[in-house]
Amino acid sequence: MAQAINNWQMDQKADLSEPKAKPKYISTFRALSGYIKEHRLTFILFIACTLVAIAAELLQPYLVKIAIDDNLMTGKNDYRSLLVICLIYLGLSVSAFVFAYLQNNLLQKAGQSIVASIRKRLFAHITKLSMSYFDRVPSGSLITHVSSDTEAINQFFNQVVLSIFRDGLTLTFILVLMFQLDAQLTLYCLILLPIIAGIAIAFRSYMRTTYQMARTRLSRLVAFVAENLSGMNIIQIFHQQEEQKKQFREKNDSYFQANIREIRTNVLFNRSFEVLNNLAIAFVTWLGGQAVLGKTLEFGVLYAFITYIRLFFQPINTITQQWNTLQSATVAINRIWSILAIEPEVRDKPLALTVDKDRIAGRLDFNGITFAYPEGTTVIRELDLHVRPGEMVGIVGTTGAGKSSLISLLCRFYDVKEGSILIDGYDIRDIAQHDLHRIVGLVQQEPYLYSGTVLDNVRMFDAGISREAVIRACEFIGADTIIERMKDGYDTRLSERGSGLSAGERQLISFARIIVFAPRILILDEATANLDSHTEQLVQSALERVSVGRTTLVIAHRLSTIMGADRILVMSKGRIVEEGTHEELLRLGGYYDELYKHSQGQQATIEAG
Secondary structure, X not given: OHHHHHHHHHHHHHHHOOOOOOOOOOOHHHHHHHHHHHOHHHHHHHHHHHHHHHHHHHHHHHXXXXXXXXXXXXXXXXXXXXXXXXXXXXXXXXXXXXXXXXXXXXXXXXXXXXXXXXXXXXXHHHHHOOHHHHHHOOHHHHHHHHHHHHHHHHHHXXXXXXXXXXXXXXXXXXXXXXXXXXXXXXXXHHOHHHHHHHHHHXXXXXXXXXXXXXXXXXXXXXXHHHHHHHOHHHHHHOOOHHHXXXXXXXXXXXXXXXXXXXXXXXXXXXXXXXXXXXXXXXXXXXXXXXXXXXXXXXXXXXXXXXXXXXXXXXXXXXXXXOXXXXXXXXXXXXXXXXXXXXXXXXXXXXXXXXXXXXXXXXOEEXXXXXXXXXXXXXXXXXXXXXXXXXXXXXXXXXXXXXXXXXXXXXOOOOOOOEEXXXXXXXXXXXXXXXXXXXXXXXXXXXXXOOOEEHHHHHHOOOOOOOHHHHHHHHHHHOOHHHHXXXXXXXXXXXXHHHOOOOHHHHHHHHHHHHHHHOOOEEEEEOOOOOOOHHHHHHHHHHHHHHOOOOEEEEEOOOHHHOOOOXXXXXXXXOEEEEEEOHHHHHHHOOHHHHHHHHHHHHHHHHHXX
């Protein structure tokens, strides 16, 4: 049993993994350059505010130096000049605060705007991708791209960009002021730069390793929890709770150890810089103190120099610590850009036809179509099917017969490999997808309801459809009595997927959508498969109303749904093996007759139970 659980977990990991691609590596700055240009004025103001804020902060020790050397050490009692220096010092402090505030707000405004644009662009692109992409890539991976990867870009602006400009300019200003104060003492201090660089390089590689180790083990832990939650029924059936707790404990301990290692590395790195900083201060104090005692250096200069040395190490430390954030943002950018580089397999032609839905009669022609899923076997082989306008056609067959694939091709979720599908003589590949999906309406086995009101779910958040039109549609298919019993009627807010509603109630709302959008061709994909007998009768009644005047294709799990169809097709291994009315197919004594007898036996068993 443990082996069965482990095999199941491996399958889950295989499902969660994204297809391996080899996108071209792109740097974060290069990828975002276009967005940065769009906000160049904001970034120019950000740099200007940064310059003013840094200058205001770093000129404060210089003012103290002036007060010490030009007033206090000379024995002057010029309180007026001291008061002026104090007022200037106060003005610099206020300026540093104000411009630092503006600097952060400008960067946040530009950064958040760019991240929001990328997020919108990514979401819009994902919605345009073909269904074959979603067959390969799990939704959890895409959620990570939309949320976590864009958040990594947000941190790039909040931390990396801010640090590069603020700390980089701070270092430059400090060096300029130190040379201004005493060039010889500055050159002595610069001896420390190779040591700083060596420590940074040595720690950078080690910190990257520990960071990646912690993130990898966290990903494994999250994936393990997700697997267990999705397969909790299997774990409980096979009584594997203790085994899974043991595996969770191992993964959790592994992540804990990696976190401790990362924390120790960061602490060691920070303390190394702190020790180096203190040694530099001691070195400057020793050299500068000798110079002050020898009357070759003013005391105020030594004070300012020590202050600048203390400030010198902080930006270096901060910049070095942003390496992991930059690495994370670079990985996120490359993942996002690799998705944006994917072209939909199903695309509109440059001169796609714009077809008026109201002029479509609903004739369907499947002309010798052949179709196979990517890297899969052929599921439909040279199929010919012709449906008259307004005809109701039932489609039955065993699992894997190609029923749903046939419907997916008509909705153009995929394109046929050979042959063509025509609607009133128009090849669906020539019709703009927006128009095609207005012509063809689909009701699935599990209708999807969104978080929002009943009204919005019926009209799919299209404000152009009036409330009165929605109410008339619900009354037409018999859903009005159910909706009126709800707390706020049509304004009742539904949770995601319509939890709290029965399967039949959700299905009736999906039928109301069909009435509102009035497609000329209606497809029902196992729409009554999960309903009890009473609810099935309600939905069946709604189906009869909805299908009037429309070409209707019904994939049936329950044969009772399509017994009254104008024609029934029996599919097997991607071909139509039988067709005719219910009575005609029973008289043939073939596949349909077997399916009917099997369904009758199941029904008898249910009734006996």
